[in-house]
Amino acid sequence: MLLSPKTNGRLERMRFNPRSRLTSRSRGDHLTGRGGNSTEFSDYRDYSPGDDMRFIDWNIFSRLQKPYLKLFHLEEEMNVLVIIDGSASMKFGGKFEFAQKLASAFTTIGLYSNEKVSIYGINDENAGIPSHLGPASGRFNAQKFNRFINDVDNSGNITLESGVEKVLKKHSGRGMAIIISDFLTSGDIEKSFNLLFSKGLAPYALQVLSPEELNPELSGDARFVDCETKVTLDITAAGQLTEIYLEYLSNLQQNISDWARNRNGLYAECSSEQDIDSFLFDTLVRRGWIK
Amino acid sequence: MTFNLLSSAWFFLLIIPLIAFYFLKLRRQRVEIPSLVLWQQVLQDSRVNSPFQKFKRNLLLLLQLLLLCLLVLAAMDPIVSGNSSDQKMPIIVDCSASMGASDDKQTRLEEAKEKIREIINNKKSSQEIAIISFAKTAKKVCSFTTNSQVLLKTIDDLQVTDLESNLESALKVTQAMTKSGKFGEVLLFSDGNFEDVPTFDLSYKLNFQLVGKTQAPNIGISQLSARRAGPTSWMVFIQLQASNSYVQSSTVEIYQNDQKIAEDTLSSDSQKEQRISFRVDGTENSTIKVLLKPAGKDLLDADNTAWMTLGNARPLKVFIAPSLGSISTVVRNIPGLSLTTNPADSVDLSISDDQNDEATNSLIHMSVGYVPDSIANFIATKSDQSTIIDWNRSAQLLQHVTLDDTLLMQTYEMKDGSSPTDIEKKSFEVLITGEKAPLLIRKKIGLQSYYHFLFHPDQSTLPYKVAFPIMLTNLINEGLQVAGLAETEANRTGFLPKIKSTPNTEVSVTLPNRSKIKTLSDANGTLNGIAAEKAGSYTVSQSDKDDQVFHASLLSSLESEMSTKNSVMFNETSVSASNEEAITDKPLWSKLAFIAFILLVLEWWFYQKRPGKILPQA
Known part of the structure; x- marks a missing residue:
């Protein structure tokens, strides 16, 4: 059980709040901008010859002696694609565990609001299609998704760009793509977002970082070893460089945020030691991710 | 700046292995991190690659080099030369x-x-x-x-x-x-x-x-003396000297044999140099002690007390051989003398033409009419007339005396092969010189003075000259002074006066600070040169005599004035x-060693106190 029953109970009542229409043609629960035949009232307009008589509001006609046509929204389904970064860098500082909880929360929200939810765990560079589950909808799939999330491996060495490419080979359908990663990759993040956007998926970037990455406390001489590539880097007087590191980290976060916003997405960062309830029901709500 | 041990500069060669070991043995903490992406960007930043940042990267090496240089410099024993570089x-x-x-x-x-x-x-x-x-x-x-x-x-x-x-x-x-x-x-x-x-x-x-x-406020006794004032009393004179910054009043107390006999208060507006005098009884020997009590701050204590020994104001005892008619006639007319013709009496002054009377213990002995045995080999006598050529006008005996045109019935001349220098070698001082030889010589042995008139005054024109009574008056005055009967003054610090003692006897002297010194009297029974560096009482103890107490006082206007x-x-x-x-010259090695130690502590603190935090793994 990744999340507590109380948290799950609150998540069941939450809905995604996409910035724009991110629906597929198939019918669903999301209202479109154009008219449709759902039960959701949209507007009135003057009757024009040839219009379907069934949509005339007879109550208004009886009062005004003038026919008005009653318009309804069109409701379409939205794909929710959850991509969880399973590279080795995620195993530091409890990042992957936090990412699993977030993935569980997002799939729960999607399944309980009848979205078409898919989840991909990207970790292996050599695998053709990343391990995935879905698309599926409905609350009865929640257990299945949780088990999948629990089983996702986090020892891969795949880059985010490569992983997204592999995901898009399998996935189809418009919607939102929630990428849960530390985004500390040598790959081109913007290109990944472009690929998603070109497939009708708005990139929702959620950066999970450990407290040591957010505020590194280093001093003296050190030899840094990249956990994925095993490349080493000698650092002298690391304490003196922390300020510059934080500056670059801030720039990276700003860039990811800009790239996501420019593609109808959103960005949020969190610490792996942050309280999950506070992040879900406070931070993400205030930032317009869910409602 | 110079170096005492310049050879220690060879230790600078240790820089080479230090640098080699630094790069060979540099052990960096191996830290596995999620990604090097950001750190690679950090290291490519221009700020990191600025010269100052490069310096900071090798700060550890530079600190170690600096530490080594400081230690080697300390080993070279550097010295800052002072303003006195003489060996x-x-x-x-x-x-x-x-x-x-x-x-x-x-x-x-x-x-x-x-x-x-x-x-x-x-x-x-x-x-x-x-x-x-x-x-x-x-x-x-x-x-x-x-x-x-x-x-x-x-x-x-x-x-x-x-x-x-x-x-x-x-x-x-x-x-x-x-x-x-x-x-x-x-x-x-x-x-x-x-x-x-x-x-x-x-x-x-x-x-x-x-x-x-x-600015040194001080007042002190700078002089203490006494002069005979009648047959039974002394007039004591005290001089005080104050420094310019002394503005307080002061009190002078006078004690005779520890009995307070007088007191006088001097006001603050008096002159810096003040004199006071008073009369004391002189019928017996006594010790005068003057105590100065300043009312204000007084820096020196040593000049606030002075002592003086006063003798009995008795007449001068004079022995004159009965055969000396002219001399006896003059001396009898001088008042205040106690004359005797018995050579066995104890006298202060003896005048005789008999060589045997030289053995008297008088303080001053004057012989007339014969050549002493000690110089008899140098001087011959002839019956020709002669005159006095020259005389020592500064000698006390011959002050205000003119001996021109004095005729002698005899002629004194140096024997062949001898000269006046031979007489001087016998510790005689020539006071009157005749045509060919000395006529009056003086010798001092211990506390005693011996005058030798080689000619007899009665066989010359001297008794008919004014110089004759003047000369004898000078002799009496000298006798009074030597016997301490005319005037006296307090002993000053430095040396105690000559002390009469048993010849070649060990004497113990107790100093004012109660410590004792031992000294030996000379063959004449005189104690000479006993140092008296401190003001106070000195007790001289001899086995065969009663203890004698002497005093020494500072009595220096120079020291009391404190200018x-x-x-x-x-x-x-x-x-x-x-x-x-x-x-x-100031050695610097200790300072350099201290700086090196501080540097070492700083280096340890900087690099060891806060080790790099290893990122926790999952």
């Missing part, structure tokens, strides 16, 4: 009475000692220092030595003496030391309370270090007191 340096220390004045918490001598100790502690190991102390006389208390412990011990042993200062004696001793080695500068530590030495030619550089303050000189006048030059401290 030999005499130090003259004033130990006169005024150096005992306490301007603040410590005496002036203690202040000088502190400065000298600093000089000794900072001197180069090869530098030689000699110590000369001076007051009335100068002493080389420590010859040139490099041993700091000996020098410090010498300085510790220096004490203030109740003597006035005599700078010239110290300068002469120092001048004499130039024979044992050249030196360019001589340090003088004094309070400037001394007389100029305008006749002294300074042959070296004198660095005058002034100690003490110029401070900022410069010393010499012949054609003057030396001013230096405003700067005497700076000697």
